[in-house]
Amino acid sequence: MATTACTTLTRPLPEDPGRELSGVPFFPQTIHQCGPAALATVLGASGLATTPEQLAPLVYIPGRRGSLQVEMLAAARSQGRLAYLLEPDFAALTAELEAGNPVLVLQDLGALGIHLWHFAAVVGYDQDRELVILRSGTERRRLEPRKRFLRAWRGGQNWAAVITPPDQPAATASGSGFIRALSATERYLSAEARNTAHAVALARWPAEPLVLLANGNQAYATGHLTEAISRYRELLVVESGNLAGRNNLANALLDAGCTVAALQEARQASALVPAGSPLAAAVADTLAKATAADAAGGSTCRAE
């Protein structure tokens, strides 16, 4: 009686706040609409109240009767959230669960060469019983034996994403990964939210080159020249050959009136440009500006 074994395994388990994120909302999917439902689930867990009906126009493709992975992430970003793709392994997934983040997954529930792609939200893992707990389809609390979950998840190339507010990096995020995620969401964020997110990144990854560059750029864009110059200099201590850091430092120094130092940095930046780099034009502009400013009467300043 295989079915009995299955039901006795899954039925008597009470909800356990120690092993699962009980507070994650649930939206039962309507036909073909697991994308909007799973997305509303993880967005809701990140503190953004929305419904599958509101999200369907952003992710549902009638002609495919489903939703694409990239559009799921793009839709989360358009709601002012960070969409962070996890490393494709179960350890990353459980690490996020332990940090309180439900995980959006793509599964292939099909068989015999027929693909049935399905989005669901993992909300818990019961290690003792090896059960994965999901908000899936029309089931608020679906219990899947680990092996069965892993098989279906492998069919989805172990695709897993975490949706977080911009000031709360995913548990498994790297500094550069966080900046990439932030950079893709930034245009949907308020100036204040952008500042906060960059400050959070700097506090958590103070020596990560991309975090320092992004912080410098954020300070520069908001008119904080001294701060921008500090971040770019810190970046160049960690990575002296960082072309963007060197180039942007030259620009910030120019704006601060430090033409002598600016020209020096601009020359160094020019020497760093690899052949055919798409950044070559910007660096050439910087050098031209610095040369002109120097010719007009170079000045030194306090920031040097």
Place this chain on the structure above:
Amino acid sequence: MDFRQLTVAITAACFLGLGLQSTASAGVIGTQAYLAAQARAGHLADINAALARADVQAQLISLGVDPVNAATRAAALPDAELAQVAGQLQTLPAGGDGLLAVIGVVFIVLLILELTGVIDIFKKV
């Protein structure tokens, strides 16, 4: 040039126009531009991205997405992700079916078994 190609060309021109405006501030390398350069998406790729975005928009419309939403959705895709989607909207995994589809497959399998005479459960239908 058929209607779809025309739509793609016009939308591409719009996206290109937007792109040109945003590169106006000379000198400073923005974080996104830096990331794009790291991903070897150069000036040429920017043009390709505009074309790809227009193509994705046209494909979304042809797959039944409301044209206004299709424009917003195509614009919301980052360049790096566009490359994964353009020309592949028909084949990429589209998560949609859960239990309902499983029931559908079970039904089809039963139907085939019935038609081939292996089982005999739909006799009264």
